[in-house]
Amino acid sequence: MNLKNTTQGVLRGANVWRLRFYLVAYLTALMTFVAPLDPIINPPVESANAEETFTVPITHKDFAAQTGMIVYGWNHEEFKCLDFIWTKESNWNPKADNPTSSAYGIAQMLKEDSRNAFVQISNGLRYIEHRYDTPCNAKQFWKRNYWY
Numbered sequence: 001m002n003l004k005n006t007t008q009g010v011l012r013g014a015n016v017w018r019l020r021f022y023l024v025a026y027l028t029a030l031m032t033f034v035a036p037l038d039p040i041i042n043p044p045v046e047s048a049n050a051e052e053t054f055t056v057p058i059t060h061k062d063f064a065a066q067t068g069m070i071v072y073g074w075n076h077e078e079f080k081c082l083d084f085i086w087t088k089e090s091n092w093n094p095k096a097d098n099p100t101s102s103a104y105g106i107a108q109m110l111k112e113d114s115r116n117a118f119v120q121i122s123n124g125l126r127y128i129e130h131r132y133d134t135p136c137n138a139k140q141f142w143k144r145n146y147w148y
Contacts, residue, residue, distance in 0.1 A: 020071045024122050060092050060106060064121045072129050082128070082135035085142050094120055 058066075064082060068074040074082075089108040090096035094117035097104050104112040107124025114120055132138040132148070142148040 024067065024071050024126070060094070060117050060121060063118055064125065067122065067125055068135070072125065074134060078135045081139040082125075084139055085135065085148055086124070088142070089148075 061083065064086075065076075065079045068079055068082065086092055086106055086108075089103075090106050092106055094106050094115070096106065096108065098108060102111045103109065105114070105120035105124075106117055107120055107127065109120065109123055109127060112120060112123065114123070128135055128138045128148075132141060138148045
């Protein structure tokens with residue numbers, strides 16, 4: 001085995017993970033400071049003007065789907081599995097609180113201390129990738145145990 005090729009492979013892998021980390025951090029910071037927690041879909045009628053352009057802030061589900069695709073390489077099927085789990089756990093409510101444990105937020109992470117939905121989603125995605133590799137693996141576990 002060539003030591004130079006092994007070292008380059010390790011460094012290349014580390015750079016990919018570093019890039020993923022920075023991308024999640026950037027997206028989290030962006031959503032924390034720019035997007036409101038509850039997006040306004042329809043603007044007030046009195047302020048509507050034909051020449052104004054309205055943008056719809058990113059939703060929690062869109063953020064989770066895009067981050068899963070960009071950072072972890074998951075596809076649409078993986079997002080459907082994630083949607084199944086988090087709908088069962090919290091119905092995508094960032095204020096969901098489990099009174100029988102310390103689970104809180106969209107992902108129902110134990111000891112979650114962030115009240116920001118986008119941080120909760122980032123933490124939940126990282127947890128799923130670390131523990132189950134993919135949301136569909138986590139869904140299979142959830143169906144057997146009713147928790148993940």
